[in-house]
């Protein structure tokens with residue numbers, strides 16, 4: 722298991738599956754700029770966190 726302290730997520734981010742705060746930021750760029758990719762070290766599940774409030778946008782219509 723690799724650990725990168727420099728990639729530590731902010732303390733307000735917790736895993737939506739197990740509620741653990743041991744999550745690391747996986748990527749800053751994804752399908753949408755307003756989302757960040759995180760990875761939980763406890764249940765080993767990747768998840769996205771939408772950065773509400775930073776770049777708030779209405780529903781994306783397609």
Ligand SMILES: [Zn+2]
Nearest residue numbers: 736739761764
């Ligand atoms: Zn988890």
